[in-house]
Amino acid sequence: MSKPSTPFSHAELLPQEETLEIQKSKGKLFIGLPRETSYQEKRVCLTPDAVAAITAHGHRVLIESKAGKDANFTDHDYSEAGAEITKETAKVFACPIILKVEPPSKKELALMNPQTTLISALQLKTQDKGYFQQLAEKRITALAFEFIKDEDGTYPAVRALSEIAGTASILIASEILSSEKGSGLMFGNISGVPPLEVVILGAGTVGEFAGRAALGLGASVKFFDNSLTKLRNIQSNLAKPLYTSTLQPKTLLKALKRADVVIGAVRGNNRAPIIVSQTMVENMKKGAVIIDVSIDMGGCIETTEITTHDTPTKNKYGVIHYGVPNIPSKYPRTSSLSISNIFTPYLLHIGEEGGLENTLRFDRGLRNGLYFYHGILTNKSVADWFDLQYRDINLLIF
Numbered sequence: 001m002s003k004p005s006t007p008f009s010h011a012e013l014l015p016q017e018e019t020l021e022i023q024k025s026k027g028k029l030f031i032g033l034p035r036e037t038s039y040q041e042k043r044v045c046l047t048p049d050a051v052a053a054i055t056a057h058g059h060r061v062l063i064e065s066k067a068g069k070d071a072n073f074t075d076h077d078y079s080e081a082g083a084e085i086t087k088e089t090a091k092v093f094a095c096p097i098i099l100k101v102e103p104p105s106k107k108e109l110a111l112m113n114p115q116t117t118l119i120s121a122l123q124l125k126t127q128d129k130g131y132f133q134q135l136a137e138k139r140i141t142a143l144a145f146e147f148i149k150d151e152d153g154t155y156p157a158v159r160a161l162s163e164i165a166g167t168a169s170i171l172i173a174s175e176i177l178s179s180e181k182g183s184g185l186m187f188g189n190i191s192g193v194p195p196l197e198v199v200i201l202g203a204g205t206v207g208e209f210a211g212r213a214a215l216g217l218g219a220s221v222k223f224f225d226n227s228l229t230k231l232r233n234i235q236s237n238l239a240k241p242l243y244t245s246t247l248q249p250k251t252l253l254k255a256l257k258r259a260d261v262v263i264g265a266v267r268g269n270n271r272a273p274i275i276v277s278q279t280m281v282e283n284m285k286k287g288a289v290i291i292d293v294s295i296d297m298g299g300c301i302e303t304t305e306i307t308t309h310d311t312p313t314k315n316k317y318g319v320i321h322y323g324v325p326n327i328p329s330k331y332p333r334t335s336s337l338s339i340s341n342i343f344t345p346y347l348l349h350i351g352e353e354g355g356l357e358n359t360l361r362f363d364r365g366l367r368n369g370l371y372f373y374h375g376i377l378t379n380k381s382v383a384d385w386f387d388l389q390y391r392d393i394n395l396l397i398f
Helices: 048-056 075-080 089-093 106-111 129-137 156-178 205-216 228-237 249-258 278-282 293-297 332-352 356-362 380-386 393-397
Strands: 030-033 060-064 084-086 097-099 117-120 141-144 197-201 220-224 243-245 261-264 289-292 313-316 319-322 370-373
Touching (some): 060 075, 075 084, 156 205, 156 332, 205 228, 205 261, 249 278, 261 293, 356 393, 370 393
Parallel strands (some): 030 060, 030 097, 060 084, 097 117, 197 220
Antiparallel strands (some): 141 370
16 A cells, blocks of 8 residues: 655654744854053953954954053953954944943943943942933943852852952961061961961951961961851861851950951941951051951941052051952952953853843843843842832843
8 A cells, every 4th residue: 555645754744842942143242341440440351362262253352452451461462362452442432342340430431332231340339320320321231240140149250359359368468567567477387486367357258268378378367257157168168177256356356466467358238347446456466467358348447448559558556457449459460360251251152142132031140240221220239229210120121
């Protein structure tokens, strides 16, 4: 018996799985990288190696001349990596995607085209209402890299910069101790010499990496934090039985009296809580060093004042205070490499997904970093802080 003639094969006539995957066309990105103009900001978002990876995927990168100079990356390094170099700031800000470390100034915002995508830090505490009104007028889509979440729920940019700040705080303390102003003590487990006493307030990422650096240099380290979970994690992560304590005034004062170095790394929601009072500082050893890493949130040591990289220290009650808010900028090349490592995969991912719109639909971590979408405020924290109206991004994007 002959088979009935059919235009379909036997396999095609069998029940098939329904496929609903949307075909994505890869997008070509055009990224502008302006030179940072904020006071003492020396970092750059992309290294030449990162630019080479991005341009190899067919994307364009336009860099303002000398954008990487302070991080020791030359214009030649960038042009060799495939970037286009320009001396015209306005030309860079005319790009569809702007990548910055610091949030743009109002003057820089004025140079941006409507519907531009901005990726930078937000630094909520330094902004005013006018900044957000300007973003709304230009219908900007803005991402704050400190709000972007990883698959495991952590904030990769915040963690990377906290790692640098924590390690740097010990290196800076070492510099100060050995300087003319310092007490002439050296970190290091020297035979027959008692080790330096380091007190770390806060057992988060900054505290952990400060502790790691101090222990590596042979110091005796004490951790103080009100979270027992964080103190347990410190013991586990540093794989050492350490002195840990909750923030009890008597115990803390006893430790501060013996301390050669105090690292303040306690952060709060709006302002860092004051952990060390003026009286406690007055009881410390003369020539001891305080590095208040949380000074950008007001500081957790009552006597600390904001200082600059040019004049970083102040002597109060015989104790040397260091209150520079932007510690990672002291090591601009390392910081730039760290930031670049975070940005590059995201930019390539956005290109692969066919642009930012598609990526935001499927990437919840990236969507968490979004605070403006086509001129509409989408972040509740910003709205509450400045008494502005906001819309839920999930209602706008799907």
